[in-house]
Amino acid sequence: MVTGGTRSGKSEEAERRALSLSDRPVYLATATVQDEEMAERVRRHQERRRERWINLEEPLHLGRFDFDRRVVLLDCLTLWCTNVFFEMGEDVDRTLDFMKQELQRLVANPSVTYIMVTNELGMGGVSPNAMMRKFADLQGWLNQYVAAMADEVVLMISGIPVKIK
Numbered sequence: 640m641v642t643g644g645t646r647s648g649k650s651e652e653a654e655r656r657a658l659s660l661s662d663r664p665v666y667l668a669t670a671t672v673q674d675e676e677m678a679e680r681v682r683r684h685q686e687r688r689r690e691r692w693i694n695l696e697e698p699l700h701l702g703r704f705d706f707d708r709r710v711v712l713l714d715c716l717t718l719w720c721t722n723v724f725f726e727m728g729e730d731v732d733r734t735l736d737f738m739k740q741e742l743q744r745l746v747a748n749p750s751v752t753y754i755m756v757t758n759e760l761g762m763g764g765v766s767p768n769a770m771m772r773k774f775a776d777l778q779g780w781l782n783q784y785v786a787a788m789a790d791e792v793v794l795m796i797s798g799i800p801v802k803i804k
Contacts (some may be wrong), residue, residue, distance in 0.1 A: 640785050641794030642757045650684065652800050653712050653754045658691065660733035660752055661710035666692045667701065670678065676776070684714070698722040702744025706751045713745075716757035716785060720778050729770060731777050738781055754761065757782050 641653045657664040672678045685694070695704070699722055701713070713719075718740065727733040746753060759782070760775045786792045792804035 640755045640757060640782075640789040640792045641795060641800075642792065643662055644759055644762065647795035648798035648800075649691055649756045649795045650714055651687075651758045651796055651798075653714060654687070656747045657710050657712040657754050664690070664692060664710040664712055665706055666694045667704070667711055668694065668696045669698055669701075669713070669722060670696075670699050670714060671698050671718070671722060699726060700741065702741040704745070705748065708750045710752045710754070712754045714756040714758070716755055716781060717760070717778060720781055721774070724774055724777060729773065731773055734777060737784060739784060742785070742788075751777075753773075755785055757785065759794070 641649050641656070643649045657718045670680070697703070697717070701719065701745075720734070722733075723737055724731075724734045727737060758778065760778045766772050767777065786804065789804065791802070794803050
């Protein structure tokens with residue numbers, strides 16, 4: 640798991656790690672393009688990856704894939720969490736249950752190496768917005784769940800990877 644704040648270098652670090660393990664890793668993208676700024680972010684990520692990657696997009700049902708003996712970069716858990724949160728009507732318990740089930744299905748095959756990118760939302764203080772507080776809590780619980788399963792956890796700080804686990 641590679642975590643950190645906005646523009647901390649999470650995706651670049653995860654991509655570097657994936658390419659060190661495979662000549663043709665899978666990039667499992669969870670982003671949905673809702674505006675021009677997001678379209679530009681996605682374009683920059685795709686341009687950086689080019690043809691070395693197998694690119695898949697899935698905003699909700701991550702457990703539907705079979706990645707037997709592949710290296711898979713899931714980018715990112717935060718955008719996936721956002722998609723599921725709104726799909727579930729902002730119900731934190733339903734969202735967390737759904738995500739745990741999907742993750743269990745996703746990682747069921749021990750021959751697959753996963754690198755998951757996520758964000759540390761709670762490090763910047765408590766939002767005055769109730770919905771954002773619910774989401775930050777949800778994201779924190781999801782991160783704890785994934786970190787407990789992960790063999791390694793890396794925190795990115797200003798482009799520098801710091802091994803946590």
